[in-house]
Amino acid sequence: MIGLIQATVDEIAERESRDVVRNIQVLNEIASKPAPIKTTL
Amino acid sequence: MSRLDAVVSALDSVIEWSIAASSRLGYFAALYKRITIAVAVAVKNGAFEDGPRMELFDAAFASRYFDALNGHFHPDEFPRPTRSWQKTFDAADRDDLIILQHMLAGVNAHIDLDLGITAQNIAPAMKLPRLHGDFNTINAVLASQVQGVIDDINQLSPDLAELYQCLAGNEIFLVNQAVAAMRDSAWRFAMVLAVVPGFARPVTIWARDRKVAAQADLIYYPRG
Numbered sequence: 304m305i306g307l308i309q310a311t312v313d314e315i316a317e318r319e320s321r322d323v324v325r326n327i328q329v330l331n332e333i334a335s336k337p338a339p340i341k342t343t344l
Numbered sequence: 345m346s347r348l349d350a351v352v353s354a355l356d357s358v359i360e361w362s363i364a365a366s367s368r369l370g371y372f373a374a375l376y377k378r379i380t381i382a383v384a385v386a387v388k389n390g391a392f393e394d395g396p397r398m399e400l401f402d403a404a405f406a407s408r409y410f411d412a413l414n415g416h417f418h419p420d421e422f423p424r425p426t427r428s429w430q431k432t433f434d435a436a437d438r439d440d441l442i443i444l445q446h447m448l449a450g451v452n453a454h455i456d457l458d459l460g461i462t463a464q465n466i467a468p469a470m471k472l473p474r475l476h477g478d479f480n481t482i483n484a485v486l487a488s489q490v491q492g493v494i495d496d497i498n499q500l501s502p503d504l505a506e507l508y509q510c511l512a513g514n515e516i517f518l519v520n521q522a523v524a525a526m527r528d529s530a531w532r533f534a535m536v537l538a539v540v541p542g543f544a545r546p547v548t549i550w551a552r553d554r555k556v557a558a559q560a561d562l563i564y565y566p567r568g
Contacts, residue, residue, distance in 0.1 A: 308566035316442050319501040323366045326443060326500050330374035330493070331359050337382035338492020342391045344484045344524045 347403040348384040352377055354410055368436040371443050372450030379489045380406065386485050392478045401466045402482070408458040427557040428453035435564060443501055444494065449563050451490065455526040456556045460533030461549060472538045479531060487523035494519065
């Protein structure tokens, strides 16, 4: 189990977009429309 | 313009700057914008026991983030950011971290340090218990937006999206558990601040800041 999370993070990082500007632009678009709001955890 | 509109507008400025500077600081700013818009909707829908108080609360909470940014970018004019925020801002230069790590580090600094301080400032000492219900609600709103971003992030982070799809309902549990743990910890911290004498408050916050900054390492260098 040791290193499993880090290995998963590395795997995600390999395919994740590294284009910071585009990433922020997409996140900003997402931000304008909130997800369904829950009021209890 | 409402207080929350002003927060969104300030966040837009941070996002615009981040795009121009190609800075990963924009990841948390975009997440925070979504959270603030959701809080505004929740206030409008009457989700809080005291909507106007929570609007005030949210604006005061956000101002701690803006103060930290000001301290980071204009150290000669503003007080230095807390250690927790400084660690988060410094990590924005790292390209080995995934988007979710940048966001969670911001959530860590903001909830585990700033939230308790804000709660105590808005409802000092004996008034604090009356805030507890709305304090829990605002954290639930926040968790739902972190979760929502993960759901929507598939075009940027396909493996993350796939992983979360694979975990199905459990991922909701994981994010909610993490936010619930931070929320409860923040509430305990607010309670501590409510009872310590005023002169001891700065050192209590200082110690908490060091602890929260150390927690950021668990996000940047996960051990499991």
